[in-house]
Amino acid sequence: xxxxxxxxxxxxxxxxxxxxxxxxxxxxxxxxxxxxxxxxxxxxxxxxxxxxxxxxxxxxxxxxxxxxxxxxxxxxxxxxxxxxxxxxxxxxxxxxxxxxxxxxxxxxxxxxxxxxxxxxxxxxxxxxxxxxxxxxxxxxxxxxxxxxxxxxxxxxxxxxxxxxxxxxxxxxxxxxxxxxxxxxxxxxxx
Amino acid sequence: xxxxxxxxxxxxxxxxxxxxxxxxxxxxxxxxxxxxxxxxxxxxxxxxxxxxxxxxxxxxxxxxxxxxxxxxxxxxxxxxxxxxxxxxxxxxxxxxxxxxxxxxxxxxxxxxxxxxxx
Numbered sequence: 001x002x003x004x005x006x007x008x009x010x011x012x013x014x015x016x017x018x019x020x021x022x023x024x025x026x027x028x029x030x031x032x033x034x035x036x037x038x039x040x041x042x043x044x045x046x047x048x049x050x051x052x053x054x055x056x057x058x059x060x061x062x063x064x065x066x067x068x069x070x071x072x073x074x075x076x077x078x079x080x081x082x083x084x085x086x087x088x089x090x091x092x093x094x095x096x097x098x099x100x101x102x103x104x105x106x107x108x109x110x111x112x113x114x115x116x117x118x119x120x121x122x123x124x125x126x127x128x129x130x131x132x133x134x135x136x137x138x139x140x141x142x143x144x145x146x147x148x149x150x151x152x153x154x155x156x157x158x159x160x161x162x163x164x165x166x167x168x169x170x171x172x173x174x175x176x177x178x179x180x181x182x183x184x185x186x187x188x189x190x
Numbered sequence: 191x192x193x194x195x196x197x198x199x200x201x202x203x204x205x206x207x208x209x210x211x212x213x214x215x216x217x218x219x220x221x222x223x224x225x226x227x228x229x230x231x232x233x234x235x236x237x238x239x240x241x242x243x244x245x246x247x248x249x250x251x252x253x254x255x256x257x258x259x260x261x262x263x264x265x266x267x268x269x270x271x272x273x274x275x276x277x278x279x280x281x282x283x284x285x286x287x288x289x290x291x292x293x294x295x296x297x298x299x300x301x302x303x304x305x306x307x308x
Contacts, residue, residue: 045249049247064281074216075249078216078217078251125286134254135254141285
């Protein structure tokens with residue numbers, strides 16, 4: 001009689017389960033993940049903007065916020081196209097998007113030479129404009145357009161910038177509450 | 191238009207050249223716009239109006255084109271004046287303080303006329 005042997009790999013399975021659980025914890029139960037990998041060429045910027053724009057609209061952002069998210073992603077990808085693969089063979093631009101109920105997260109990664117993000121975080125705009133400087137505004141724009149920005153630089157392995165936009169920014173809620181209080185106060189005075 | 195949708199067309203009004211830009215100005219299309227400005231400089235035409243009426247999008251690579259030429263243009267007695275910018279594009283200019291450096295007009299004619307009075 002032929003016997004069938006079923007191999008079980010409890011250790012691996014439990015690791016997989018743990019990993020799945022970790023992923024659920026990190027992403028949240030309602031998170032949806034999307035990914036677009038393109039060659040590092042400026043011709044793909046439009047494609048990346050369109051991809052991100054459609055997902056951002058679907059996530060519930062208005063036109064103004066969608067434009068900001070698209071521009072931030074464009075700036076991150078332009079940096080990859082212009083600087084990541086200088087003097088080394090060009091690799092990919094990896095764009096990963098995680099959409100949660102409350103936030104929209106874009107991570108742009110490359111395998112390039114890396115850079116020091118602190119250098120470009122906050123240029124002195126008065127000096128910048130008075131000296132007619134050119135370029136180097138991408139990272140400053142990303143910081144201005146998005147709610148949270150984190151860089152992780154591992155040259156030739158994985159350099160990434162994670163950008164988050166909240167669907168309902170806490171500050172906006174505060175502003176609304178303040179407006180309500182002002183309205184109430186005004187009514188009382190009447 | 192190619193897939194990245196950018197077009198620049200030139201129209202001369204005596205010594206003032208109007209560059210009408212259309213579509214999306216990003217790192218991919220900026221060289222085309224740069225080329226159009228370089229062509230004007232080669233012909234010693236330093237009075238320029240950039241008409242933004244049909245421009246839908248600009249990134250820092252597009253803003254860089256203006257920064258790259260403004261010094262040379264002004265040294266030669268000219269200027270790059272901007273006209274008919276939509277709200278979305280103006281917001282990006284404004285975010286970086288660019289309206290302090292460039293004159294922005296509601297209409298193309300207003301921008302052209304400004305060269306006549308100064």
